[in-house]
Structures are given as C-alpha cells and as structure tokens.
Amino acid sequence: LGWSLSNLSIVLNAVNQHKDALETDLTAVDLFRKLADTNPIWTKDLTESLDNLGIDLRKLGWHQDAVHARRESVELYHKLGETEPAVLKGLAHTLFNLSIDLHKVGYLDDAMNTDHQAVELHRKLLGTDSTISKDLAHSLHNFGADLSSLGHHDNAAHTKEEAVNLYCKLMETDPHSTMDLVICLCNLSKDLQKLRRHEDVLHTDDPESTERLQALAAERPKLLHTNTLKCYLSIMGFPEARTHTKREAVDIYCKLMETDPTAIMDLVQSLCNIAIDHSKLGQYEDAMQADEEAVELHRKLAEIYPAA
Numbered sequence: 001l002g003w004s005l006s007n008l009s010i011v012l013n014a015v016n017q018h019k020d021a022l023e024t025d026l027t028a029v030d031l032f033r034k035l036a037d038t039n040p041i042w043t044k045d046l047t048e049s050l051d052n053l054g055i056d057l058r059k060l061g062w063h064q065d066a067v068h069a070r071r072e073s074v075e076l077y078h079k080l081g082e083t084e085p086a087v088l089k090g091l092a093h094t095l096f097n098l099s100i101d102l103h104k105v106g107y108l109d110d111a112m113n114t115d116h117q118a119v120e121l122h123r124k125l126l127g128t129d130s131t132i133s134k135d136l137a138h139s140l141h142n143f144g145a146d147l148s149s150l151g152h153h154d155n156a157a158h159t160k161e162e163a164v165n166l167y168c169k170l171m172e173t174d175p176h177s178t179m180d181l182v183i184c185l186c187n188l189s190k191d192l193q194k195l196r197r198h199e200d201v202l203h204t205d206d207p208e209s210t211e212r213l214q215a216l217a218a219e220r221p222k223l224l225h226t227n228t229l230k231c232y233l234s235i236m237g238f239p240e241a242r243t244h245t246k247r248e249a250v251d252i253y254c255k256l257m258e259t260d261p262t263a264i265m266d267l268v269q270s271l272c273n274i275a276i277d278h279s280k281l282g283q284y285e286d287a288m289q290a291d292e293e294a295v296e297l298h299r300k301l302a303e304i305y306p307a308a
Helices: 002-014 018-038 040-059 063-081 085-104 108-126 130-149 153-170 177-194 207-219 221-225 227-236 243-257 263-280 284-304
Strands: none
Touching: 002 018, 002 040, 018 040, 040 063, 040 085, 063 085, 085 108, 085 130, 108 130, 130 153, 130 177, 153 177, 263 284
C-alpha cells in the first residue's frame, strides 16, 4: 500500500494536484513509519517517502516544512549508509534538495555546508559510477550559488568553472545539458564581473555550446526572451577575435524578429552590453562598432515604437 501511495503522489504532482499529492505522501510516511518501528527493513522506504514529501511541500511553497522532512530523511540515510553503501546515491540527492530549501528560507550557511556535503559525496560516487557526472555538475553549480550569495565570489568562480567543464563533457552525449551549461556560464560571468576579471568574462563562451544553443533557439525561439539566454547571447558577442559569434547572435534575433518584432529590444541591449565590456578592456574600436550597430537598430526600433 505504501508503494502504491508513493506512486500515486508522483502522478498527482505530474497533473499539478499538489495538495492531493501532499495528503497521499503524508499517508505513505505515516504507514512506513509504523512499519519501520516494528521492522527496520522498512527504514529505506520511510526515508524515500520523506524525500517525496519534501517535494510536495516545496511545490506548495512550504520550504520550512520541506526542510524538516528532508532533514529527517538525511538523518535516516546516514544511518542506513553505515551498512548499505547503495543508499549513498539517495543521500546525495536528498542533500542536494535540502540545500535548495535551506536557501529558500534564508539559511545560507546551512545551505552552503549541505551543498558541500553533496558535492563531496557525488565526487566519491563518481569514482565507481560515471552516470553521477550530471549530479556532480548540478551540485557544484548549487554550491557555487551558495558561495556567491555569501560574497565568496572567488571560490564561487572556481566551483562554477568545474561545473562548466563537466557540462561541456556531458553535452557530447546529452544535448539536454546545453541549457544547464548556459545557466552556469551566465552565473559564472556574474562572479567574474564581481572579481573585476573582465578578460575572463569575455572567454566564458564555448563554440560547441554556441552551436547547440543556435539549434535550440531555432527549435524554441521564445526561449531567447529568458534572462539566462539573453545573458548568454551577450557573452557570445564578447570574445576578442570572435566577432562572428556576435553576428550569429544577431542572426538568431533577426530570425526571432520575423515572428516577434519586440526581439529587437533584446538585441539592442545585448549590443550595448558588448560595447560596455569592450570599453572596460580598452577595445574602443570594437566598442564603437557595437554602439553603431545598436544605434542603427535603435532607429529601426523607433520606427516600430516611436516612444523608444
């Protein structure tokens, strides 16, 4: 019955019936808790059902309650791990989720320490299971975000650079990692800017990820309106001796403008950002070129929106 309830909650969450999923998982937790009290063999099922409960609570925005559920799950996983090494993957996953909820409720130091544990555990598991690479990359990225939130931008940059390298390798066999890489690159660029490492910001693009992003943009052009992709398109235009990447960014926006004229605003902003960073590096001719393109596009924008 407990397993059936857990499966039902997954289906309920999939159809956005989160409150019903919560009630179902609460019932499953109570059932597995009673079973575990009489027979420790059920402890693993209790641990997993508590993690599922944490998912329901997060979906409803009840992060403090999610923290309590996941902390109990982590405690049980630690005990199980002493005799059952196979559960360590579940522990790493729960630590990762716990850190997100801790961050949401403002426990930044606790989130950072939890993510550090998740990173170390994923790193250890990677030695015997290559499928852990993506989980390690996610953990590193989260750990980097914690470090950034606490103002440790140097350590955050090193951590995110390792995540970027992993995502680049993952893209060779998993195209879905492209978006993860894009997000990580954008977050890394923010740390580099905080550290005044402008030259490094200009080299946070990757030719292969650019190619994959173009394919993604062609398939789902509306994604280009997200802040993450706008950030990445700005980065794409930065590198010295790679002006063709800026042209590719322009081409992507031009394609989008065929169906959505408002995309021109994003392109103008992207070019302005490029000009600013070239100026910071003393590359005034490149800055002027980007500004001239922005002015020309602004004229086109004024034709569409006279108030611009």
